Amino acid sequence: MLPQALLLLLQTWIVVADTQQLPLNQLQTFSSATANPATYALPVSPHLSVSVALCSYKLSNSPRFFVSNKSSFVPGPDDLGKPNVYEIDLGDGGLGSWTGAMNVSGTLAVYNATQVPFEVGVSDDGPIHQTLDSLPEVGDTTASQVLLFSPPFSPPDFPVPTYPNYTLPPANLSLPPEPASPPDYSIFIAPTSSSALASLPRTGCAMRASSGNVGVYEPASASEGLWLRDAGGWRWQWFVNGMAPQTNYTAYAVKNGTQVTAPINFVTKSATFSCPIVYGLPYCPSVAYAAPIPGADPATGVTAQTLPSELSSYLISNIANLTVMLTTLACGRDLYSPLVTCADCLSAYRTWLCFVSLPRCAEYPSSSSSSSLPAPALQEQNATNPRNTALPPYPENYTAVLPCVEVCNAADRACPPFLGFRCPLPQYTAGSSYGVGFIDSGVDGQVGGGSTGTAADQWGNVWCNYGGVL
Ligand SMILES: *[C@@H]1O[C@H](CO)[C@@H](O)[C@H](O)[C@H]1NC(C)=O
Ligand SMILES: *[C@@H]1O[C@H](CO)[C@@H](O)[C@H](O)[C@H]1NC(C)=O
Ligand SMILES: *[C@@H]1O[C@H](CO)[C@@H](O)[C@H](O)[C@H]1NC(C)=O
Ligand SMILES: *[C@@H]1O[C@H](CO)[C@@H](O)[C@H](O)[C@H]1NC(C)=O
Ligand SMILES: *[C@@H]1O[C@H](CO)[C@@H](O)[C@H](O)[C@H]1NC(C)=O
Ligand SMILES: *[C@@H]1O[C@H](CO)[C@@H](O)[C@H](O)[C@H]1NC(C)=O
Ligand SMILES: *[C@@H]1O[C@H](CO)[C@@H](O)[C@H](O)[C@H]1NC(C)=O
Ligand SMILES: *[C@@H]1O[C@H](CO)[C@@H](O)[C@H](O)[C@H]1NC(C)=O
Ligand SMILES: *[C@@H]1O[C@H](CO)[C@@H](O)[C@H](O)[C@H]1NC(C)=O
Numbered sequence: 001m002l003p004q005a006l007l008l009l010l011q012t013w014i015v016v017a018d019t020q021q022l023p024l025n026q027l028q029t030f031s032s033a034t035a036n037p038a039t040y041a042l043p044v045s046p047h048l049s050v051s052v053a054l055c056s057y058k059l060s061n062s063p064r065f066f067v068s069n070k071s072s073f074v075p076g077p078d079d080l081g082k083p084n085v086y087e088i089d090l091g092d093g094g095l096g097s098w099t100g101a102m103n104v105s106g107t108l109a110v111y112n113a114t115q116v117p118f119e120v121g122v123s124d125d126g127p128i129h130q131t132l133d134s135l136p137e138v139g140d141t142t143a144s145q146v147l148l149f150s151p152p153f154s155p156p157d158f159p160v161p162t163y164p165n166y167t168l169p170p171a172n173l174s175l176p177p178e179p180a181s182p183p184d185y186s187i188f189i190a191p192t193s194s195s196a197l198a199s200l201p202r203t204g205c206a207m208r209a210s211s212g213n214v215g216v217y218e219p220a221s222a223s224e225g226l227w228l229r230d231a232g233g234w235r236w237q238w239f240v241n242g243m244a245p246q247t248n249y250t251a252y253a254v255k256n257g258t259q260v261t262a263p264i265n266f267v268t269k270s271a272t273f274s275c276p277i278v279y280g281l282p283y284c285p286s287v288a289y290a291a292p293i294p295g296a297d298p299a300t301g302v303t304a305q306t307l308p309s310e311l312s313s314y315l316i317s318n319i320a321n322l323t324v325m326l327t328t329l330a331c332g333r334d335l336y337s338p339l340v341t342c343a344d345c346l347s348a349y350r351t352w353l354c355f356v357s358l359p360r361c362a363e364y365p366s367s368s369s370s371s372s373l374p375a376p377a378l379q380e381q382n383a384t385n386p387r388n389t390a391l392p393p394y395p396e397n398y399t400a401v402l403p404c405v406e407v408c409n410a411a412d413r414a415c416p417p418f419l420g421f422r423c424p425l426p427q428y429t430a431g432s433s434y435g436v437g438f439i440d441s442g443v444d445g446q447v448g449g450g451s452t453g454t455a456a457d458q459w460g461n462v463w464c465n466y467g468g469v470l
């Protein structure tokens with residue numbers, strides 16, 4: 001008979017022999033567990049994060065993941081409550097993590113995962129799998145296209161011009177150099193009502209694996225590249241075809257394959273909606289919406305290369321004229337306000353000009369959407385007689401969602417009074433050209449207190465047209 005000590009040693013050795021060592025700061029993918037429980041040895045670190053993501057549909061019998069930071073001990077459900085034993089709760093999203101001190105090599109034990117692919121990430125720099133609070137953003141939709149943006153990153157660092165060499169950016173703006181190593185983002189889009197989506201784990205690996213089946217998963221390499229839409233930072237930009245008309249979609253952004261944002265919704269337009277999405281205009285960086293450009297193919301959208309030249313010339317010449325007028329002021333020396341500068345005026349004016357010159361096509365929300373919400377600022381437009389003469393006539397009448405009055409107020413506040421820039425007063429005529437009362441209350445001079453507090457929400461409602469300022 002073997003001595004007790006040797007027996008213990010032998011058992012330990014068997015556990016160790018079966019146990020795959022998980023390397024630090026790496027992601028491991030398992031097509032399924034080989035044993036039940038399957039055990040993995042964890043590396044030593046004073047601050048170790050072990051994160052887990054399920055990569056396929058939840059089964060009725062959910063896999064469970066236990067961590068012990070005690071050597072040669074395989075934790076299980078019966079050990080919960082004991083010291084050094086922890087369960088990684090996967091929650092509804094199919095993703096979870098444990099972070100703590102791993103002073104000795106502990107064990108990850110995986111139960112009932114013999115039929116489920118999963119990922120394990122071990123890191124000393126926070127959990128590799130995470131749910132992010134940030135949101136992707138919708139530019140706009142058509143009947144079958146959507147323009148989507150990742151959350152922002154790397155905010156631009158513009159040099160502040162100073163007197164006497166006060167140089168304003170050119171009218172035909174060129175974006176600053178792109179960040180050298182942008183974070184990797186992908187986007188996942190699926191119909192909101194899909195039952196397959198309902199049971200899909202909210203994990204990068206599950207979304208990637210279900211592409212072409214539950215939804216579409218587009219990596220950064222399938223995007224239109226980086227875009228600087230506003231001062232919030234750079235974003236990846238995707239122009240996606242193949243959507244179904246009048247459908248509510250759910251979208252997630254996935255950072256580095258493992259970190260998933262909160263969801264957003266968007267609704268595609270009806271099949272008769274004809275305006276293409278206009279985007280990628282350096283002189284109007286915040287334009288990213290459907291506009292009445294005649295003769296354009298909605299499947300490709302309209303960019304700087306294809307926008308009618310009379311319109312681009314009008315916009316650039318108008319901004320250049322404002323720049324000339326502004327520089328009659330000794331910008332940077334003769335301060336007209338302690339808060340804003342000539343550069344602020346130019347950028348707020350640029351956004352205002354782009355938004356009023358390029359109307360945003362829209363549609364009345366379908367009757368099925370919530371009637372408790374305020375009605376958006378929609379207005380019928382006369383196709384043959386556009387308000388802006390630089391806009392070519394459009395072959396059909398269309399509905400526009402008006403710019404938010406705050407777009408005008410931002411330019412009014414940022415520009416010197418001698419320019420004579422004035423916005424209509426909310427209580428009089430503003431409502432005929434702008435969406436009033438959504439963000440700000442509509443009481444003259446009052447900021448905030450509007451009916452929705454926002455121009456558009458995370459769930460796909462749009463009340464007025466608003467763009468950030470670069
Ligand atoms: C196990 O983790 C807990 C929580 O982080 C920590 O307090 C404890 O010191 C750890 N024990 C060992 C042996 O690492
Ligand atoms: C594990 O390490 C941490 C930090 O180094 C320490 O605070 C803790 O007391 C240690 N736990 C055990 C059980 O040794
Ligand atoms: C694994 O599944 C079986 C049923 O198939 C169940 O009895 C058992 O409790 C599950 N294990 C864990 C750790 O939840
Ligand atoms: C003025 O500033 C611009 C842009 O910052 C720079 O390119 C130019 O060289 C400067 N000119 C002088 C005379 O400093
Ligand atoms: C704006 O500048 C770019 C080069 O930066 C040029 O290719 C483009 O033609 C200009 N656009 C217009 C409308 O002048
Ligand atoms: C992204 O994930 C890979 C492994 O999938 C990892 O090697 C890399 O460090 C991660 N990058 C960042 C910036 O987190
Ligand atoms: C800019 O100024 C020039 C010269 O005064 C004028 O001809 C042109 O029409 C102006 N452009 C716009 C868009 O107002
Ligand atoms: C639309 O424009 C045409 C052409 O200018 C004009 O004849 C018509 O009266 C306008 N209709 C409305 C409703 O303004
Ligand atoms: C647009 O509407 C106006 C007035 O309602 C009408 O006169 C005109 O014929 C319509 N134009 C088109 C292209 O449908």
Ligand SMILES: *[C@@H]1O[C@H](CO)[C@@H](O)[C@H](O)[C@H]1NC(C)=O
Nearest residue numbers: 192248265267369459460461
């Ligand atoms: C889209 O669907 C979601 C979930 O059902 C809902 O909350 C949201 O209001 C819908 N969006 C619109 C614009 O109808």
